Amino acid sequence: MAGEGLQFPTGKKIFVTARPFIIALWLSFLFLPFKGIRASLIFFFCSSIILFSFRYVSGFKKMFSGMTQSIRIKTRSSAFFSGRFPVVFRYSAAVFLLAFPLISRDYFIDIAVLAGIYIILALGLNVVVGFTGLLNLGFVAFYAIGAYAYALLNTRFGLDFWTALPFSVGLTVIAGFLLAIPALRLRGDYLAIVTLGFGEIVRLILNNWDSLTRGPNGISGIAPPEIMAVSLGKLSHYYYLVLVFVFLTVITTKRVYSSRIGRAWVSIREDEIASSAMGINTTVYKLYAFAFGAFWAGLAGAVFAGKMQFVSPESFTFMESVLILCMVILGGLGSIAGVVIGSLILVLLPEVLREVQLYRMLALGAGLVLLMVFRPQGLFGGKGVFIRN
């Protein structure tokens, strides 16, 4: 099925040869009212040339399968995270990560810190979506709860980061349990919608509960974390903090994944009915998945609030949820290395392609569709949620 692309309901031979032109004509017809005749004509020429060349250079389908094949071979031969990677490279990677703030500009460190926060978030979402197979579209709500909990505890009660962290993460986990109550009853897409609703409700509350959250103005003046009375307000210090948390997340999720709980999650993902027949209490394990995912989101939220020293509801929109989901899906659902790489790609790409930043979300949307159609397991994922054996 995959790779069929556009197929118009005609069986006639002429249409087969002329199909690129017909598709291009159709698409430019759709484009017409939005940008006028001239842009539409340009669009027609460009798209027909592209579609035609796809067909006659090597065939769209063939080209794409070749591309994915090469990626697969590459990942297999390098096997970076599986432990077969030469020790020398692993140590040099570790040295690079540790020395990174010393050798680069603040701009790059800032991006690295952001990437670290997203990696924690994406790994947390990966537990819910990738391991357990429950689509959570409101993941950003946990992130928001974690961030606001730290922001409020710090600005209202003067708690420092390390005292506030258990509370804010604990609160997020409780929220995870609360959301899991409907999750236990619903399947698939209904669950997705309920989580989405949860995300929106949390954002609306943050936006409207002026007396507590100061509404759209957000909360400013949040203190950055301290270690031994040394404030980590400096970017390079913060980098190390985030690095430690990222490693903690990677190792913990990896360990839990290969534990009894992780096995139970995967079996629920593969076949819920079969796994409950095997004696797994699916309700309890789904609850664990939600709470465990929320835990990391809460941590990421607190780290985010400490870094920005400012939180507002604007940072926690539905699009943020989608972005995190994209990171998980792009890298490969269920694969920890894949998710890390996916988050890195999606954080770095807009920075590299500054001048086309406007088109970022457009490309993200199109990319999601293409990924689902051509390579549903993501760039680095194996068989899993989206592939039926």
Place this chain on the structure above:
Amino acid sequence: MFLQQVINGLTIGSVYALIALGYSMVYGILELINFAHGEIYMLGAYLGIIFLAFFTAIGLTAYNLPLALFLTLILSVVFCASYGFTIEKVAYKPLRNAPRLSPLISAIGVSIFLQNYVMLTQGATDKVFPHLFGASGFQFVSVRMTYLQLVIILTSVVLMVALRLFVRNTKMGKAMRAVAQDKTMASLVGVNVDTVISVTFIIGSGLAAVAGLMVAMYYGLVNYFIGYIAGIKAFTAAVLGGIGSIRGAVFGGILLGLVESLGGSYISSEYKDAYAFIILIIVLLVKPGGLFGRAELEKV
């Protein structure tokens, strides 16, 4: 005051119902939550503004307003239906046998794509729909109803009745019901499933276009992200009434419109957008089949 809010709720509720019909029909046939449906409604609103501006530019609006409006409506519906048709072919058809999460994520992708597509081509600022009708209307005792509200409610009712007749009485409608029941069986008895699915998307998108145009006239302001929230609300309406059922979508839409309008004036207008989500969660928890739907049995 109360009756006034009821009128407002009915107006916006009938718009929700029109969008909900598209969700419900697609869900009934593909078991897919068509996330991009709200964006079709947004496209409808934009296309209405674009075509009306075009007709104003060539002087048709000044010459004959009803004709210009009618042509705008027709063109918006045609284009939105084309978009719906294309989206199905590109994003959903290749995934028809894929696990259920794949088309859902693909639909989210389409939704993001369309939002940004409109933002990039039409600009990120609000678009204004020309004020054509003013606030003229009529007055019962203490309730005021504008002609525009009347037009919206009447148009919705006419379309819903037409849809019901179509699904009940035509051959295509029969084929749609057959596909909704069992795709494989329908194709075995000679129903072209692909055509039926295309027709479903075309009809659903056409209804969303009408809804979009009417909302653009009613509120006068349109921006590229109205589709997301309207889509969620319409989906809530569809679930509330029982997804897959036409009657359910209509009642769900109107009920949601009433709740929003009454809740907005008596409880809190700041949380107006949250009511839909709260209702959605409660319905899914208490009666997942909705008001008119049947509870789904899971087949092993």
